Amino acid sequence: MANLECKTVYFEKSGRNNTDLTLKLAKIRAEELGIRNVVVASSTGVTGVKVSEAFKGYNVIVVAGVVGFREPNAHRFLPENRSAIENNGGKIVFSTHAFGTLGRAVNKRFGVIQVDEIIAHVLRLFGAGTKVACEIACMATDAGLLRTD
Structure with a gap:
């Protein structure tokens, strides 16, 4: 190579x-x-x-x-x-955030961090843009607008 x-x-x-x-x-x-x-x-x-x-x-x-x-x-x-x-x-996607919906609600209510919040925090260590890039790729894929192959 x-x-x-x-x-x-x-x-x-x-x-x-x-x-x-x-x-x-x-x-x-x-x-x-x-x-x-x-x-x-x-x-x-x-x-x-x-x-x-x-x-x-x-x-x-x-x-x-x-x-x-x-x-x-x-x-x-x-x-x-x-x-x-x-x-x-x-194309436009309006979607729940891949790394912070139900998990964030549970965290706010009970103070327990869920796996999606952990993923978001780890990605933010590399920069907020890295977290957003990964999250929006997941959201676009979940909406059926981006293929995984």
């Missing part, structure tokens, strides 16, 4: 101002590796729209999280962003 080299980019500060360059670099890498599935977390749909535009022709899955996370029966996903993503061929 040949040696594998890849470019690493570190941003001075985190934030939305890094999104466009991140998407550009992700698309280059996806093309190099032949990756056709792109899964992204997006609470309001703003990032989801950018991804659906940058990755037209790919299997774009935008994971918006669970309805009622911040307030009962509501989500922050903007209707115009939903339309834009769907018009660009993207």
Whole structure:
């Protein structure tokens, strides 16, 4: 097997101002590796729209999280962003969080940590983004939009 080299980019500060360059670099890498599935977390749909535009022709899955996370029966996903993503061929998942639903409720009520919370805490040791990436991949797969083979 040949040696594998890849470019690493570190941003001075985190934030939305890094999104466009991140998407550009992700698309280059996806093309190099032949990756056709792109899964992204997006609470309001703003990032989801950018991804659906940058990755037209790919299997774009935008994971918006669970309805009622911040307030009962509501989500922050903007209707115009939903339309834009769907018009660009993207799919949207509203789903319970893979690493924090029933287990989190049991923890809050009884103070007992469940396995899904342990998994979330371990993944956060590598960074919050690592936890989110694993979680949204599970959510997209559970919704039937991402295959495991």
